Amino acid sequence: xxxxxxxxxxxxxxxxxxxxxxxxxxxxxxxxxxxxxxxxxxxxxxxxxxxxxxxxxxxxxxxxxxxxxxxxxxxxxxxxxxxxxxxxxxxxxxxxxxxxxxxxxxxxxxxxxxxxxxxxxxxxxxxxxxxxxxxxxxxxxxxxxxxxxxxxxxxxxxxxxxxxxxxxxxxxxxxxxxxxxxxxxxxxxxxxxxxxxxxxxxxxxxxxxxxxxxxxxxxxxxxxxxxxxxxxxxxxxxxxxxxxxxxxxxxxxxxxxxxxxxxxxxxxxxxxxxxxxxxxxxxxxxxxxxxxxxxxxxxxxxxxxxxxxxxxxxxxxxxxxxxxxxxxxxxxxxxxxxxxxxxxxxxxxxxxxxxxxxxxxxxxxxxxxxxxxxxxxxxxxxxxxxxxxxxxxxxxxxxxxxxxxxxxxxxxxxxxxxxxxxxxxxxxxx
Amino acid sequence: xxxxxxxxxxxxxxxxxxxxxxxxxxxxxxxxxxxxxxxxxxxxxxxxxxxxxxxxxxxxxxxxxxxxxxxxxxxxxxxxxxxxxxxxxxxxxxxxxxxxxxxxxxxxxxxxxxxxxxxxxxxxxxxxxxx
Numbered sequence: 001x002x003x004x005x006x007x008x009x010x011x012x013x014x015x016x017x018x019x020x021x022x023x024x025x026x027x028x029x030x031x032x033x034x035x036x037x038x039x040x041x042x043x044x045x046x047x048x049x050x051x052x053x054x055x056x057x058x059x060x061x062x063x064x065x066x067x068x069x070x071x072x073x074x075x076x077x078x079x080x081x082x083x084x085x086x087x088x089x090x091x092x093x094x095x096x097x098x099x100x101x102x103x104x105x106x107x108x109x110x111x112x113x114x115x116x117x118x119x120x121x122x123x124x125x126x127x128x129x130x131x132x133x134x135x136x137x138x139x140x141x142x143x144x145x146x147x148x149x150x151x152x153x154x155x156x157x158x159x160x161x162x163x164x165x166x167x168x169x170x171x172x173x174x175x176x177x178x179x180x181x182x183x184x185x186x187x188x189x190x191x192x193x194x195x196x197x198x199x200x201x202x203x204x205x206x207x208x209x210x211x212x213x214x215x216x217x218x219x220x221x222x223x224x225x226x227x228x229x230x231x232x233x234x235x236x237x238x239x240x241x242x243x244x245x246x247x248x249x250x251x252x253x254x255x256x257x258x259x260x261x262x263x264x265x266x267x268x269x270x271x272x273x274x275x276x277x278x279x280x281x282x283x284x285x286x287x288x289x290x291x292x293x294x295x296x297x298x299x300x301x302x303x304x305x306x307x308x309x310x311x312x313x314x315x316x317x318x319x320x321x322x323x324x325x326x327x328x329x330x331x332x333x334x335x336x337x338x339x340x341x342x343x344x345x346x347x348x349x350x351x352x353x354x355x356x357x358x359x360x361x362x363x364x365x366x367x368x369x370x371x372x373x374x375x376x377x378x379x380x381x382x383x384x385x386x387x388x389x390x391x392x393x394x395x396x397x398x399x400x401x402x403x404x405x406x407x408x409x410x411x412x413x414x415x416x417x418x419x420x421x422x423x424x425x426x427x428x429x430x
Numbered sequence: 431x432x433x434x435x436x437x438x439x440x441x442x443x444x445x446x447x448x449x450x451x452x453x454x455x456x457x458x459x460x461x462x463x464x465x466x467x468x469x470x471x472x473x474x475x476x477x478x479x480x481x482x483x484x485x486x487x488x489x490x491x492x493x494x495x496x497x498x499x500x501x502x503x504x505x506x507x508x509x510x511x512x513x514x515x516x517x518x519x520x521x522x523x524x525x526x527x528x529x530x531x532x533x534x535x536x537x538x539x540x541x542x543x544x545x546x547x548x549x550x551x552x553x554x555x556x557x558x559x560x561x
Contacts, residue, residue: 136499137500
């Protein structure tokens with residue numbers, strides 16, 4: 001007799017956007033695993049065609065209300081590459097500083113509001129807040145410090161208006177940044193406490209083998225550029241991305257699945273960044289990670305909350321370093337005259353690699369655009385996690401299994417709104 | 431008045447210290463387009479039908495409940511939810527929704543002492559529009 005168990009969640013809670021989970025177990029074996037993404041595709045790449053080359057910075061920021069800086073920075077990098085312009089170090093540093101703000105606010109939202117309730121055994125942050133008010137307050141304070149950084153440099157907290165191709169419309173005055181120091185220092189103390197807190201969380205024992213893919217910069221933890229490396233030996237420049245990666249449609253998702261052409265699924269995001277770059281963290285972040293029991297590589301996705309906490313601490317430490325060294329640049333931006341050509345750029349969004357490519361004509365009109373956000377890259381690995389975790393825990397009863405499998409998805413902080421920014425629509429007619 | 435976009439958890443910090451807060455947001459509850467929902471979250475939680483409108487993990491209703499749980503609600507809070515009609519990207523307001531927006535604007539001007547035309551220095555309330 002065939003015994004079939006079906007576990008499904010029609011609307012996943014505590015992920016950004018709309019998705020569902022479907023798991024089928026037949027005769028004691030995992031039969032089918034799907035992270036279903038049904039949020040409608042959003043066609044951003046098509047919006048960009050025919051627009052001017054200065055516009056993607058503001059248009060692509062609208063892909064996500066949590067990580068707009070990632071889109072702005074990747075768009076700038078790709079368009080400047082197409083135009084053959086490199087921005088000076090002072091502007092790069094300012095970009096890194098605003099990006100720190102985004103890591104802080106995005107990671108704080110996930111760690112405290114979306115992920116911690118899973119691990120502490122609550123259905124929501126609201127329920128958790130009734131018993132752990134201090135933890136929630138701590139999260140809000142850290143997040144506020146990140147938002148303040150984005151507001152001061154970006155002009156406002158969400159979808160900042162001060163970022164442009166070539167740099168910024170206006171560079172902040174040193175005193176405007178120094179005014180943030182006290183709040184950032186306080187947040188750094190709280191972030192240190194957060195690493196201790198999340199480091200003590202009890203999580204399932206689960207160490208899947210993923211190929212980790214992340215940017216690498218020579219002397220520092222990667223945010224705003226670098227080469228793309230992996231635990232499988234990848235080492236490429238932005239323009240080589242499409243030689244190594246391919247995006248595919250799968251029937252159960254409105255988001256494209258990205259794969260390594262040669263080796264299939266891979267994982268980007270905090271676990272990958274940390275595994276490939278942990279020795280480049282600041283001494284404070286490195287020490288906190290070691291005290292929390294993280295080795296140089298963490299493979300357990302249930303412990304990604306610890307890695308995110310370490311990255312919050314690092315981003316605060318790095319922001320304070322950049323502010324201490326800040327001098328107002330001679331000009332807030334450099335001139336970027338248009339030229340015909342194709343350019344590629346990438347940065348590390350909080351959830352992982354965000355790659356853009358633009359093809360421009362000689363007056364800067366966009367002929368083609370392509371954007372690969374982190375969540376579409378991680379879908380296949382999230383499904384692999386579900387499959388692996390399920391196979392090792394089939395003895396659990398359905399409700400417990402459903403909860404842990406939902407958590408296996410939330411471990412990766414998927415942003416479905418980002419992932420569904422584009423899909424080619426294919427219509428079959430008979 | 432402040433426009434607050436994206437995820438709404440930041441509203442908790444925005445309204446800290448405010449004497450009165452009025453939040454205006456678009457909603458999608460199934461009511462006829464242009465319906466104006468006037469809610470007093472201090473008296474009762476946001477109805478479930480009105481709490482499904484955010485594509486982000488944490489919506490306005492969750493933010494209000496979180497603030498309630500950690501005792502960070504303002505002393506006076508009103509939520510105006512305007513029922514939307516066209517949620518596709520790039521679509522302008524439908525006539526019914528545009529009329530409702532105007533009606534809410536008129537009501538708020540009256541309630542706040544007509545800050546645009548009455549010569550007051552500033553409204554007493556912080557008005558956050560969140561989408």
